[in-house]
Amino acid sequence: xxxxxxxxxxxxxxxxxxxxxxxxxxxxxxxxxxxxxxxxxxxxxxxxxxxxxxxxxxxxxxxxxxxxxxxxxxxxxxxxxxxxxxxxxxxxxxxxxxxxxxxxxxxxxxxxxxxxxxxxxxxxxxxxxxxxxxxxxxxxxxxxxxxxxxxxxxxxxxxxxxxxxxxxxxxxxxxxxxxxxxxxxxxxxxxxxxxxxxxxxxxxxxxxxxxxxxxxxxxxxxxxxxxxxxxxxxxxxxxxxxxxxxxxxxxxxxxx
Amino acid sequence: xxxxxxxxxxxxxxxxxxxxxxxxxxxxxxxxxxxxxxxxxxxxxxxxxxxxxxxxxxxxxxxxxxxxxxxxxxxxxxxxxxxxxxxxxxxxxxxxxxxxxxxxxxxxxxxxxxxxxxxxxxxxxxxxxxxxxxxxxxxxxxxxxxxxxxxxxxxxxxxxxxxxxxxxxxxxxxxxxxxxxxxxxxxxxxxxxxxxxxxxxxxxxxxxxxxxxxxxxxxxxxxxxxxxxxxxxxxxxxxxxxxxxxxxxxxxxxxx
Numbered sequence: 001x002x003x004x005x006x007x008x009x010x011x012x013x014x015x016x017x018x019x020x021x022x023x024x025x026x027x028x029x030x031x032x033x034x035x036x037x038x039x040x041x042x043x044x045x046x047x048x049x050x051x052x053x054x055x056x057x058x059x060x061x062x063x064x065x066x067x068x069x070x071x072x073x074x075x076x077x078x079x080x081x082x083x084x085x086x087x088x089x090x091x092x093x094x095x096x097x098x099x100x101x102x103x104x105x106x107x108x109x110x111x112x113x114x115x116x117x118x119x120x121x122x123x124x125x126x127x128x129x130x131x132x133x134x135x136x137x138x139x140x141x142x143x144x145x146x147x148x149x150x151x152x153x154x155x156x157x158x159x160x161x162x163x164x165x166x167x168x169x170x171x172x173x174x175x176x177x178x179x180x181x182x183x184x185x186x187x188x189x190x191x192x193x194x195x196x197x198x199x200x201x202x203x204x205x206x207x208x209x210x211x212x213x214x215x216x217x218x219x220x221x222x223x224x225x226x227x228x229x230x231x232x233x234x235x236x237x238x239x240x241x242x243x244x245x246x247x248x249x250x251x252x253x254x255x256x
Numbered sequence: 257x258x259x260x261x262x263x264x265x266x267x268x269x270x271x272x273x274x275x276x277x278x279x280x281x282x283x284x285x286x287x288x289x290x291x292x293x294x295x296x297x298x299x300x301x302x303x304x305x306x307x308x309x310x311x312x313x314x315x316x317x318x319x320x321x322x323x324x325x326x327x328x329x330x331x332x333x334x335x336x337x338x339x340x341x342x343x344x345x346x347x348x349x350x351x352x353x354x355x356x357x358x359x360x361x362x363x364x365x366x367x368x369x370x371x372x373x374x375x376x377x378x379x380x381x382x383x384x385x386x387x388x389x390x391x392x393x394x395x396x397x398x399x400x401x402x403x404x405x406x407x408x409x410x411x412x413x414x415x416x417x418x419x420x421x422x423x424x425x426x427x428x429x430x431x432x433x434x435x436x437x438x439x440x441x442x443x444x445x446x447x448x449x450x451x452x453x454x455x456x457x458x459x460x461x462x463x464x465x466x467x468x469x470x471x472x473x474x475x476x477x478x479x480x481x482x483x484x485x486x487x488x489x490x491x492x493x494x495x496x497x498x499x500x501x502x503x504x505x506x507x508x509x510x511x512x
Contacts, residue, residue: 016268023275030279034286041293083480084462085429089436096439099479101308109441138306197303246305 063249066217068130068205070253077122079250088235091116091155095238104236104247105138111241116158118151118235122252131234132203132214132251135163138244140196142166145245147202151233159183159229160237161204161213168193172213172223183223184213192218207255310463314475317465318383318458318509326383326507330376332357334502340373344489345409357490358391360498369401369409370499371489376506378402381460381484383509385467387502388418388490389452394497395421399455401430404487414483415491416457416466420448425466427476443473452500458509459483 063078070076082102090097090106095115098105108115123129131149146162160173164186170193172184192215194200203214209228213221236247332339334357341350343359350359350370361368384400397417404413412431418424423446427439445468447453456467464476464483488506492499 013268016272019272020268020275023272023279026279027275030282030286034282037286037290037293041290081479084478085436085438087431087434087436089429090438090440093440094442096441096474096476098310098438098477099481100310100477101305102479103305105309136303136305138303138309197306244306244309246303246309 063134063251065130065132065203065251066201067132067203067214067219068212068255070130070255072256076251076253079119079122079252080248081250087121088117088119091118091151091235102248104250106236106238106245106247107243108238108241113241114237114239116148116151116155116235116237117247118148118233120151120153120233122250123232123234124254125230125232126254127208127228127230128206128255129232129234130203130205130251130253130255132201132249133236133247134199134201134249135236136199136246137196138246140166141243143243144239146170146237147204147234148237149204149206149234150229150231151235152229152231153233157229157231158233159204159211161202162237162239163189163193163200163202163215165193165195165198165200168195170213170215170220172211172221174225174229183211183225184221187221189215189220192216192220205255310475310477314465314472316458316467316472317460318456318467318472326509328505329378329382329508330504330506332372332504334504339375341370342373342407344369344371344407355502357501357504358498359490359492361492361495364495366495367491367493369404369413369489369491370501371401371404371407371487373407375487375489377485377487378459378506379485381458381509383456383458383507384488384505385454385456385507386490386504387452387454389500390420390449391498391500392496393421393449395419396497397426397493398497398499399425399491400457400488401491402457402459402488403481403483403485404489407487413486416455417491417493418446418453418455418468420446420451420453423448425468425473427464427466427474438478439474439476441474443468445469445471445473452502454503460509 080102081099081104085099092115094110094113095108097117106115106117144162144164149159151158156177158175163170168189169186170189171186174181174183201216205212209225211223238245334352334355337352341357343350345368350357359370397419399417401413401415405411415428417426424442429436454469458465462478462481465472466474490499490501
């Protein structure tokens, strides 16, 4: 027994030494890899970057007309809701329209009910006008929202330009009495519609039935309505209950 | 020497094995760190402005216990007509009978407001409350008006109305013969005829809270609106029934 013992010790010692040497090499390689990963991601690691991230609000640049700029800016009516709603009103019988911190806030109060916040005094009769507004929702939603135009006072006739940011689609609808027509079917925006919580600026140019649709200043579609509405109500809408639409920087002007 | 050899034989492989285990643990940590640095777990994006919106479920500023601590600005138990109640459309004067105020619109399709000569013009946060019912079953709206700029029909005011048959409430802005609907909702708090409903309005600058039978049913905000300033009274939106009002109290409600 005593004679065999040193032999066994020597054999295992050699294996252990070799394994130890490999281990040292592996640790050195690990340090090299860790250093490389750390260096490549130094901006993402607060103590390496030297700064800590702070939450930032979505900033809307100085409001301006993004599409179809008027020849005469003096004719442009601009509403930022700082001084309340004045002659803006709720259409449909289940909803709420408020002005909070200089923004119009619209919601439907019942599942399956549309709510519209509209104004009959921004556009003059004449058949040629442009509207634009910054729109965002309070939560991420798969519901549609957008602009309403050609709205009469009795909510019988109007156009809806709606977007669904969750799926990046838009369309144009026409409501005549109690009937809906899809003038422009759901179409992909190819990345033009920004996802929540980004603001989307929607615009419509209406010229006696020639309707141009714009999203974030980019022309998306046009449609020629042979039986156009001449009503002058304009505003924003939500197509269902469960979220709030925040609308700001509403531009409107009559074109010559 | 023999003892030392035995010690070496028992611990060196163990140390090497532990070294390998530690190595693999470090490799795993490095892999996970690298993955999450490149594909971080992101919190759900949030609209920063939405955090300043009023809560979807309003919390009351007024409770029955708080009311007992409020100073009373005005009260009328209608034991007599000492406050000179009048109808602003002038169809006929309001009546005081059995501790209640009674009035109606005498013109079909026209509203009527009752206010009193000695009712104060409010100019600080208030809580306005009264027991309101009708003399007959009706599907018309009735309720309070406030923020009136004159005891006249041509001025501006806000109206908080209930419709017990539909169990609905609504909020309007009236200006120069125009009506602007701002809010419509439904509440099981509203009791049907012949029950009387206790309506309450808390007004503080540009914020409102609406109470029915002691429970808050909704809140409202409008930037720049002077809700706490002006005259108040009772309202019926059509002819065909008499509004009955009792226990009118206006509290000084605190606020900033």
